[in-house]
Amino acid sequence: MSSNCSVTTLQLDSIGQTEPATVHLLPCEIEHDGPAEVSRFFTATIKDRKHEKTVSFRGRGLKGQEVSCPQGYTGLVLSEVNKPGSDQEDRTVKVSSVFHNLTYWNLETPPNSDDGIVMAMAWPDLAEAIHGPLDD
Amino acid sequence: MDLKEFEADNSVSCRLASSVPDICKTEACCLGIDEAGRGPVLGPMVYGICFCPVSKKDDLKELKLADSKTLTEAQREELFIKLDEAKSFVGWALQVLSPNTISTSMLQRSKYNLNAISHDAAIGLVQFALDSGVHLKEVFVDTVGPAEKYQDKLSQRFPGVEVTVRPKADSLFPIVSAASICAKVARDHAVKGWNFPEQMGDVDADYGSGYPNDPKTKAWMLKYLDQVFGYPQFVRFSWSTAQTLLDSKAVAVHWDDDEEDGEKAAARQNNTSMLSFFKAGSKTSGPQGNTHQPHRFFTERRLQSLDTL
Numbered sequence: 001m002s003s004n005c006s007v008t009t010l011q012l013d014s015i016g017q018t019e020p021a022t023v024h025l026l027p028c029e030i031e032h033d034g035p036a037e038v039s040r041f042f043t044a045t046i047k048d049r050k051h052e053k054t055v056s057f058r059g060r061g062l063k064g065q066e067v068s069c070p071q072g073y074t075g076l077v078l079s080e081v082n083k084p085g086s087d088q089e090d091r092t093v094k095v096s097s098v099f100h101n102l103t104y105w106n107l108e109t110p111p112n113s114d115d116g117i118v119m120a121m122a123w124p125d126l127a128e129a130i131h132g133p134l135d136d
Numbered sequence: 137m138d139l140k141e142f143e144a145d146n147s148v149s150c151r152l153a154s155s156v157p158d159i160c161k162t163e164a165c166c167l168g169i170d171e172a173g174r175g176p177v178l179g180p181m182v183y184g185i186c187f188c189p190v191s192k193k194d195d196l197k198e199l200k201l202a203d204s205k206t207l208t209e210a211q212r213e214e215l216f217i218k219l220d221e222a223k224s225f226v227g228w229a230l231q232v233l234s235p236n237t238i239s240t241s242m243l244q245r246s247k248y249n250l251n252a253i254s255h256d257a258a259i260g261l262v263q264f265a266l267d268s269g270v271h272l273k274e275v276f277v278d279t280v281g282p283a284e285k286y287q288d289k290l291s292q293r294f295p296g297v298e299v300t301v302r303p304k305a306d307s308l309f310p311i312v313s314a315a316s317i318c319a320k321v322a323r324d325h326a327v328k329g330w331n332f333p334e335q336m337g338d339v340d341a342d343y344g345s346g347y348p349n350d351p352k353t354k355a356w357m358l359k360y361l362d363q364v365f366g367y368p369q370f371v372r373f374s375w376s377t378a379q380t381l382l383d384s385k386a387v388a389v390h391w392d393d394d395e396e397d398g399e400k401a402a403a404r405q406n407n408t409s410m411l412s413f414f415k416a417g418s419k420t421s422g423p424q425g426n427t428h429q430p431h432r433f434f435t436e437r438r439l440q441s442l443d444t445l
Binding site for chain 1: 239334365378382389393439444
């Protein structure tokens with residue numbers, strides 16, 4: 001962006017020190033950015049039967065499924081090392097955890113192959129087909 | 137009363153039933169329906185039916201049943217034991233609707249209100265009695281709300297059965313009192329022995345009656361409020377008491393089906409509202425502008441190129 005001339009540095013060497021994270025993608029926007037009691041309230045109440053995961057969040061029924069990151073890709077959870085005072089300052093982010101799969105949740109609807117996140121995972125393959133070098 | 141089956145998974149609805157006395161399959165029976173725990177913001181709502189042969193109505197009277205609300209908890213327990221002892225001619229069945237079932241039903245995309253939930257539970261139980269071979273002749277129902285409409289609905293649903301829907305039926309008909317006792321005993325047990333699936337540690341069990349206006353209930357709800365998750369599943373999120381507390385003490389959560397002002401929602405999502413196109417001096421570039429619109433392939437998958445974090 002032209003208005004933002006700051007440089008963002010990603011500290012990749014922090015990868016080695018991280019634990020793999022369990023990631024849940026919820027079908028809502030939560031106005032919160034910080035720690036949450038996920039295992040106490042959420043993970044503990046997930047029901048996994050007949051290939052269907054169910055849980056509820058704030059009294060609403062969710063149905064979920066696990067998706068894997070595309071082959072050759074790793075999911076990263078990044079966190080800011082020092083919060084910059086203005087958007088002109090340079091920023092440094094480190095990898096706080098990595099993940100190879102995540103559980104995404106739909107509001108009431110059973111997960112299916114038309115869900116955005118499932119379809120999005122096909123992009124790397126498609127990109128490779130479009131942009132990759134030709135074999136021959 | 138054995139609630140193990142419900143306690144094994146208290147996030148869903150569960151049916152519990154006594155065995156059906158043989159005499160109820162051959163002789164014409166009366167059946168009472170009542171509920172317990174409709175108002176509380178905590179714990180399950182329990183629907184109960186009780187049935188016995190019409191010829192045994194007087195034997196039932198001798199048990200001196202009364203409306204469960206006028207009895208103490210100990211008296212209800214005692215009467216439930218008496219009902220159990222009369223199992224040669226009295227049968228019962230319960231539908232335990234977990235608070236999580238109530239929350240998720242009432243907050244469903246296509247709203248499913250408490251009256252409809254209640255009617256369906258009652259209808260399900262009567263059908264269960266019929267399916268179990270009970271020879272049904274009369275049904276007595278306690279009701280909140282308009283009795284006539286409900287009576288028509290049930291009569292139509294069960295042709296050949298005489299349906300009487302009456303406010304305060306639990307104090308008028310012993311078979312309804314019996315149903316109300318079964319339901320209330322189950323509700324009491326379920327609330328008292330609530331097994332929190334959440335890792336809550338030692339939970340303060342002093343939650344009072346569970347009614348929103350009970351100061352103990354209110355204090356408990358304040359104590360266990362989590363700013364992200366709200367409450368454990370023991371709480372009915374669809375109750376205004378719970379909603380009000382969450383609105384003021386917890387972080388806001390927005391769903392795509394929220395009834396929210398369109399322009400406000402768009403602003404929050406950092407989208408452009410349709411109206412902004414008409415504002416004077418709007419900087420939004422029109423179709424002639426050179427902002428690059430990503431292909432539908434990417435927007436549908438919510439894929440974006442990032443040039444900044």
